[in-house]
Amino acid sequence: MDTGSDHPETLARRHKCPACFKQFKRKEHLIEHLKVSYHSVHQPKCGVCQKHCKTYESLHEHLTGPLRKACCSKIFSDLGCSLCFKIFDNPNSLTKHKEGCCLSAPAPSGIAMPCAESQEKLSGVVVKNHTGRGHGAVAMDCEMVSGGDNGSLNLCARVCLIDEDENIIFHTHVRPQFPITNYRYDVTGLTEEHLKDAMALNEVRDKILQILYNGESVEKLRLDGGKARLLVGHDLEHDLDCLRMNYPEHMLRDTAKYFPLMKTNLVSHSLKYLTRTYLGQVTSVLVLFCKLILSNTGKLAILLAIIIIILDRICNLFWGLWNYQAHKIIDQAFVHRYDIQSGVHDPYEDCVAVMRLYKRFSCQLDHVEEIGTQNITGGLESYMSKELMKMSPSELYAMSRSNYRCWCLDSRKIMQP
Numbered sequence: 309m310d311t312g313s314d315h316p317e318t319l320a321r322r323h324k325c326p327a328c329f330k331q332f333k334r335k336e337h338l339i340e341h342l343k344v345s346y347h348s349v350h351q352p353k354c355g356v357c358q359k360h361c362k363t364y365e366s367l368h369e370h371l372t373g374p375l376r377k378a379c380c381s382k383i384f385s386d387l388g389c390s391l392c393f394k395i396f397d398n399p400n401s402l403t404k405h406k407e408g409c410c411l412s413a414p415a416p417s418g419i420a421m422p423c424a425e426s427q428e429k430l431s432g433v434v435v436k437n438h439t440g441r442g443h444g445a446v447a448m449d450c451e452m453v454s455g456g457d458n459g460s461l462n463l464c465a466r467v468c469l470i471d472e473d474e475n476i477i478f479h480t481h482v483r484p485q486f487p488i489t490n491y492r493y494d495v496t497g498l499t500e501e502h503l504k505d506a507m508a509l510n511e512v513r514d515k516i517l518q519i520l521y522n523g524e525s526v527e528k529l530r531l532d533g534g535k536a537r538l539l540v541g542h543d544l545e546h547d548l549d550c551l552r553m554n555y556p557e558h559m560l561r562d563t564a565k566y567f568p569l570m571k572t573n574l575v576s577h578s579l580k581y582l583t584r585t586y587l588g589q590v591t592s593v594l595v596l597f598c599k600l601i602l603s604n605t606g607k608l609a610i611l612l613a614i615i616i617i618i619l620d621r622i623c624n625l626f627w628g629l630w631n632y633q634a635h636k637i638i639d640q641a642f643v644h645r646y647d648i649q650s651g652v653h654d655p656y657e658d659c660v661a662v663m664r665l666y667k668r669f670s671c672q673l674d675h676v677e678e679i680g681t682q683n684i685t686g687g688l689e690s691y692m693s694k695e696l697m698k699m700s701p702s703e704l705y706a707m708s709r710s711n712y713r714c715w716c717l718d719s720r721k722i723m724q725p
């Protein structure tokens with residue numbers, strides 16, 4: 309952003325970006341900015357001022373961060389959902405919305421804790437024929453153990469696939485093709501006993517491909533997917549690698565690679581972080597109390613609030629030191645958390661989390677492009693600078709195109725006849 313004199317005359321001549329509101333002294337600079345910003349209706353937006361942000365994390369900063377915009381922040385704290393960022397007309401509809409929006413961890417899959425007796429049941433059971441709507445997405449998660457000569461190989465030891473309604477389609481242990489050096493028991497909960505008679509990797513891969521292809525031909529899958537399933541996961545490259553499997557890039561929906569869900573510097577967040585931030589909320593009673601005081605009284609209350617925050621921090625510190633059961637009771641009484649991967653990882657739990665994230669962020673009905681703008685291809689790059697100089701900022705914005713494929717396009721495809 310250009311800096312300089314804030315004299316009213318200078319301000320009046322400034323060129324403002326209609327999407328992120330940055331101001332530029334020269335039109336050329338605004339055009340250059342728009343060329344590299346890839347603004348579009350698909351970017352995360354403030355429900356109050358409509359400012360476009362690169363990621364949900366920067367939108368969060370805009371609404372609640374230390375440099376938050378005061379008017380947006382006020383309306384958001386009264387009427388906004390902190391999980392999906394929607395703004396509501398009145399507190400009642402917000403409360404009603406939150407009942408459905410704030411989720412908690414699913415009940416264990418029932419075959420979550422592998423043991424020798426359940427081995428037969430677990431080894432390669434297709435629990436349900438998949439009947440997903442339209443394009444239909446499938447979420448997948450693998451648990452890995454270490455193997456190979458120096459233990460540097462990630463070997464797939466367990467895999468789970470679920471449909472959009474969180475039903476298990478396929479869940480099995482996998483027999484490793486190389487000697488295992490470390491079962492990573494603390495994380496996987498697996499021992500030699502679990503894997504010795506499990507399904508072979510190539511058999512597992514064939515089953516998974518059969519589920520994903522859904523009877524579609526390879527040609528059609530590579531072209532537009534046809535009736536093949538979208539594959540949802542977190543850091544899917546890693547999972548596909550350990551399964552020694554390929555699936556076309558355009559069919560992958562990866563919560564670690566999706567721009568709006570990444571950090572502002574475009575590094576991935578962990579699935580644990582995404583789940584806590586966008587699916588379920590940590591709401592301490594003390595923090596709520598503090599908010600209430602701040603909204604109702606004056607400066608004295610701010611001091612009181614600071615004391616409460618400090619107390620809350622100390623409490624949090626001590627909670628961490630308490631034993632698991634005590635922690636759980638306090639959790640149920642005062643805090644709502646949607647936490648995953650806290651002990652032994654359950655691939656079903658991770659599958660549910662990624663599927664919920666995918667569904668939440670693909671259901672963005674406000675991403676509507678203005679009529680007439682959908683068919684302009686090429687975006688700003690295809691125009692001569694002379695032509696661009698003649699256009700107004702809003703005309704320039706209307707031609708700007710997103711640099712990632714928004715997940716909302718998946719649900720639009722389903723809605724088409």
Ligand SMILES: [Zn+2]
Binds near residue numbers: 327
């Ligand atoms: Zn901008």
Ligand SMILES: [Zn+2]
Binds near residue numbers: 350714715717
């Ligand atoms: Zn969109």
Ligand SMILES: [Zn+2]
Binds near residue numbers: 355356357370377380
């Ligand atoms: Zn705003």
Ligand SMILES: [Zn+2]
Binds near residue numbers: 389390392393394405
């Ligand atoms: Zn919400």
